[in-house]
Amino acid sequence: MNALSNTSSSTRQKKFDTCLSDINKGQNSLVLLKPDPMVIATKLLARKQLIDTGKQFNMIAASWIQFMIHDWIDHLEETKQIELKAPAEVASECPLKSFKFYETKEVDTGLSGITKGHRNIRTPWWDGSAVYGSNSSAVRHVRTFIDGKLKIADDGLLQHDNDGLPVVGDIRNSWIGVSTLQALFIHEHNAVCDALKKEYHDLDDEDLYRHARLVTSAVIAKIHTIDWTIELLKTDMLVAGMRANWYGLLGKRFKDTFGHVGGAILGGLVGLNKPENHGVPYSLTEEFTSVYRMHSLLPDQLLIRDVNSTPGPNKSPKISKRLDMINLIGKNGEKELSQIGFTTQMVSMGHQACGALELYNYPVWLRDIVPQNTDGTDRPDHIDLASLDIYRDRERSVARYNEFRRSIFLIPISKWEDLTDDEEAIRTLREVYGDDVEQLDLLVGMMAEKKIKGFAISETAFIIFLTMASRRLQADRFFTSDFNEDVYMKKGFEWVNTTESLKDVLDRHYPEMTDRWMNSTSAFSVWDVAPEPHNPVPIYFRLPK
Numbered sequence: 292m293n294a295l296s297n298t299s300s301s302t303r304q305k306k307f308d309t310c311l312s313d314i315n316k317g318q319n320s321l322v323l324l325k326p327d328p329m330v331i332a333t334k335l336l337a338r339k340q341l342i343d344t345g346k347q348f349n350m351i352a353a354s355w356i357q358f359m360i361h362d363w364i365d366h367l368e369e370t371k372q373i374e375l376k377a378p379a380e381v382a383s384e385c386p387l388k389s390f391k392f393y394e395t396k397e398v399d400t401g402l403s404g405i406t407k408g409h410r411n412i413r414t415p416w417w418d419g420s421a422v423y424g425s426n427s428s429a430v431r432h433v434r435t436f437i438d439g440k441l442k443i444a445d446d447g448l449l450q451h452d453n454d455g456l457p458v459v460g461d462i463r464n465s466w467i468g469v470s471t472l473q474a475l476f477i478h479e480h481n482a483v484c485d486a487l488k489k490e491y492h493d494l495d496d497e498d499l500y501r502h503a504r505l506v507t508s509a510v511i512a513k514i515h516t517i518d519w520t521i522e523l524l525k526t527d528m529l530v531a532g533m534r535a536n537w538y539g540l541l542g543k544r545f546k547d548t549f550g551h552v553g554g555a556i557l558g559g560l561v562g563l564n565k566p567e568n569h570g571v572p573y574s575l576t577e578e579f580t581s582v583y584r585m586h587s588l589l590p591d592q593l594l595i596r597d598v599n600s601t602p603g604p605n606k607s608p609k610i611s612k613r614l615d616m617i618n619l620i621g622k623n624g625e626k627e628l629s630q631i632g633f634t635t636q637m638v639s640m641g642h643q644a645c646g647a648l649e650l651y652n653y654p655v656w657l658r659d660i661v662p663q664n665t666d667g668t669d670r671p672d673h674i675d676l677a678s679l680d681i682y683r684d685r686e687r688s689v690a691r692y693n694e695f696r697r698s699i700f701l702i703p704i705s706k707w708e709d710l711t712d713d714e715e716a717i718r719t720l721r722e723v724y725g726d727d728v729e730q731l732d733l734l735v736g737m738m739a740e741k742k743i744k745g746f747a748i749s750e751t752a753f754i755i756f757l758t759m760a761s762r763r764l765q766a767d768r769f770f771t772s773d774f775n776e777d778v779y780m781k782k783g784f785e786w787v788n789t790t791e792s793l794k795d796v797l798d799r800h801y802p803e804m805t806d807r808w809m810n811s812t813s814a815f816s817v818w819d820v821a822p823e824p825h826n827p828v829p830i831y832f833r834l835p836k
């Protein structure tokens with residue numbers, strides 16, 4: 292997989308830099324601290340009472356997107372620390388009165404237009420690096436070197452080293468929701484190794500590993516495209532759009548029978564005869580990082596279900612206990628997970644809605660957490676993640692909300708009432724930003740924005756999602772010119788083509804779980820929801836509701 296290995300430190304570029312407003316160009320304290328990030332975190336972000344997504348999106352979905360972030364992005368830091376101090380007006384409400392963190396490292400890009408950028412220390416490709424790692428030592432750490440397989444513990448969860456840290460490609464700033472998904476995809480990888488070995492006896496450990504990685508990464512990308520994203524943006528139009536990205540307008544049945552026919556529209560992006568990077572070397576942009584700042588998806592507690600009970604209405608299990616999320620991160624979380632077990636964890640996440648991306652819904656417990664180094668070890672200085680999320684966008688010169696919208700051809704707001712109908716929010720926005728709507732931070736704007744019906748995210752974030760969802764596939768040879776039986780091997784290619792959803796993967800490894808506990812159609816919506824009714828109208832012919 293040479294296209295993957297040589298890109299692990301690709302320079303990140305600001306895709307929309309020419310549209311950045313002057314307010315974001317200088318890195319002086321006026322730009323970085325006005326209005327104060329801790330004031331914004333306290334007055335506009337901090338959760339008052341949990342707002343959840345109803346039945347649309349569950350805790351597996353929240354863990355999934357973090358699992359993807361740990362595949363795609365992480366910024367290289369400086370060795371220099373910065374300190375933020377809570378202004379007197381909010382200090383008594385801030386869990387930390389001040390906190391220290393490392394600056395993001397700025398590097399020369401070597402380009403003439405965009406001269407400065409930041410380094411991504413994860414591979415930006417869709418290559419399963421949360422499972423496999425972003426560098427050769429992480430990859431070696433997780434491999435058994437027997438029959439291509441990866442290490443996994445006997446209880447079906449991740450193995451741990453002598454320090455209690457999980458053995459998997461990426462462990463930084465994680466929690467047990469993510470490590471459960473990592474374990475699931477290690478099972479998937481190992482099952483692909485078995486299937487390939489059975490079919491092609493002469494493949495050695497290296498061949499098996501590489502092909503199984505290719506197959507498993509494609510399964511992950513496919514689930515994200517035609518299962519996760521569809522639940523996030525629940526409209527027929529988006530179902531059609533995302534399926535068209537993978538299968539094309541001619542559809543799955545046609546593609547399975549005749550292969551990729553026609554261009555991107557008829558045949559889909561996947562399987563195009565050559566990668567397309569639109570004249571810009573593939574990288575993930577700062578704007579991409581910003582729209583994925585979705586810490587509000589996390590609740591305060593995980594509700595643990597009793598999987599030994601008899602299923603209740605709509606296959607719902609009884610709640611046996613409530614665990615504080617703060618105890619489910621890092622090493623402590625891993626200890627907890629070994630008590631909980633894989634099935635209980637997955638079923639519990641399946642039955643719990645995740646938090647909504649709204650104002651006043653940022654978990655307060657994330658305002659006092661222990662951040663980790665890349666090797667998963669704890670840092671001495673606690674951080675206030677809500678304030679840091681605001682600071683990071685400014686530090687990385689991401690445009691504020693209005694300018695960001697202009698740069699992607701969306702209408703900016705001219706008054707707070709354009710953004711939201713919530714009177715309390717309008718009052719507080721005015722208190723924090725005055726009447727200067729141009730100062731509104733991107734994250735705050737995205738949380739406050741009135742959402743399109745069916746969308747769990749803002750329209751502003753959606754544009755970036757859509758662009759990058761296509762680019763991640765289009766720019767990668769393993770999803771275009773090399774997405775074929777020769778490269779994936781016949782058995783591996785068939786594996787990708789016959790896996791349609793996360794439910795398919797769960798069913799493969801835990802055959803009784805979804806049958807007993809999942810009523811919904813997708814593993815990403817709350818599991819006690821009614822299954823999607825059969826719609827005889829083909830997806831591309833449905834009228835918008």
Ligand code: HEM
Pocket residue numbers: 353354356357360364365366392464465466580581583584585586588589620660661662663676679683
């Ligand atoms: C318990 C779960 C989580 C913990 C403990 C956690 C913690 C962290 C920490 C410590 C950072 C680095 C902050 C900095 O120095 O800038 C971070 C960054 C980030 N997190 Fe989370 N996070 C969690 C869940 C999530 C979820 C569910 C998402 C949803 C997409 C998410 C998205 C991000 C993004 C986009 C970044 C920025 C990455 C970068 O700067 O390269 N996180 N998180």
